[in-house]
């Protein structure tokens with residue numbers, strides 16, 4: 026059965042595979058890296074981002090280089106502007122269409138190779154390659170079938186009608202655990218092109234369960250103290266679109282009436298300081314906030330889940346929205362760098378420090394993981410998931426956006442050989458974070 030599903034998925038994608046990047050959407054587009062030292066240059070770049078709707082792959086900040094995709098027709102003018110401001114820049118990718126084509130072709134080759142071998146059981150699931158949306162859903166079904174304390178449930182439906190699957194992991198409680206156990210919520214794939222996010226979430230979830238079954242002390246401890254709710258791929262429509270049409274698509278796929286531009290930046294659509302800084306009211310913007318808060322079914326599904334938890338009297342302790350890239354662990358606030366940090370900030374940052382230290386020690390990844398309050402470390406963004414997770418009811422104290430690998434060598438077109446290292450370090454990070462909560466803030 027699974028084999029049949031897999032073959033169908035490969036067949037469905039094979040036309041895209043034969044003509045990768047058939048739309049030539051990115052032909053001639055360049056990825057340009059700008060090194061910024063001064064606040065006035067950051068301001069200038071943020072202004073450009075807003076006015077020209079350029080696709081900034083990393084937020085303008087001084088902690089990481091600023092990577093921006095520049096459309097073919099604008100590259101000369103943009104470089105002239107940078108030169109005039111005496112800003113140092115480097116062309117990281119001469120023609121992004123080539124990178125996208127190679128990336129999709131590699132993903133398809135890996136899938137086709139796997140199809141020839143065939144998958145029979147969850148044990149054979151290949152975490153080291155990127156998987157299409159249907160396979161991610163099938164994986165969730167298989168995981169739920171494998172473990173008696175894991176349930177797959179319908180989290181919601183995308184605009185195009187895809188079922189968003191989620192897992193509830195409710196292992197037997199430890200003697201020390203609260204009754205009911207606090208909830209830990211992990212969400213992957215809110216931004217479509219960040220393929221490493223669902224891949225990493227699946228990997229560490231799979232590993233946690235396997236380790237639990239093997240009697241591993243870490244896995245037994247954390248799963249005995251928390252129930253985990255896991256959504257591996259929230260933005261299913263966008264994710265499918267990155268496989269079939271535009272590899273670098275970020276937003277949802279809900280049309281915007283009266284505008285030709287499709288999609289909302291779901292990570293600006295939450296009902297938390299919605300419509301303030303770092304989100305656009307313009308539907309064609311890559312950071313479009315939506316017409317009203319929560320007007321996309323994907324964000325509505327998240328909110329409905331937390332409303333249901335509230336109604337059931339459940340406490341959520343941890344909320345992580347997994348993204349890429351830049352290797353950052355970002356705590357509230359996201360909406361404002363001037364706002365006073367919440368009272369819980371000290372704990373949030375200490376837990377993030379523990380998580381970052383664990384992630385850095387696993388593989389000593391180049392550039393390391395850096396943590397801090399989102400808007401102060403990076404740039405303001407309103408209506409974002411980490412503020413929502415913290416400000417929603419029930420609010421989770423330990424709420425973060427985690428930006429996974431890398432720091433820009435490949436950016437969003439991260440080769441599949443980085444999935445396992447990303448998964449391993451994230452696994453260690455999750456254990457360290459949950460241990461921090463158990464040791465410092467659990468009653």
Ligand SMILES: [Zn+2]
Nearest residue numbers: 216219348349
């Ligand atoms: Zn993202």
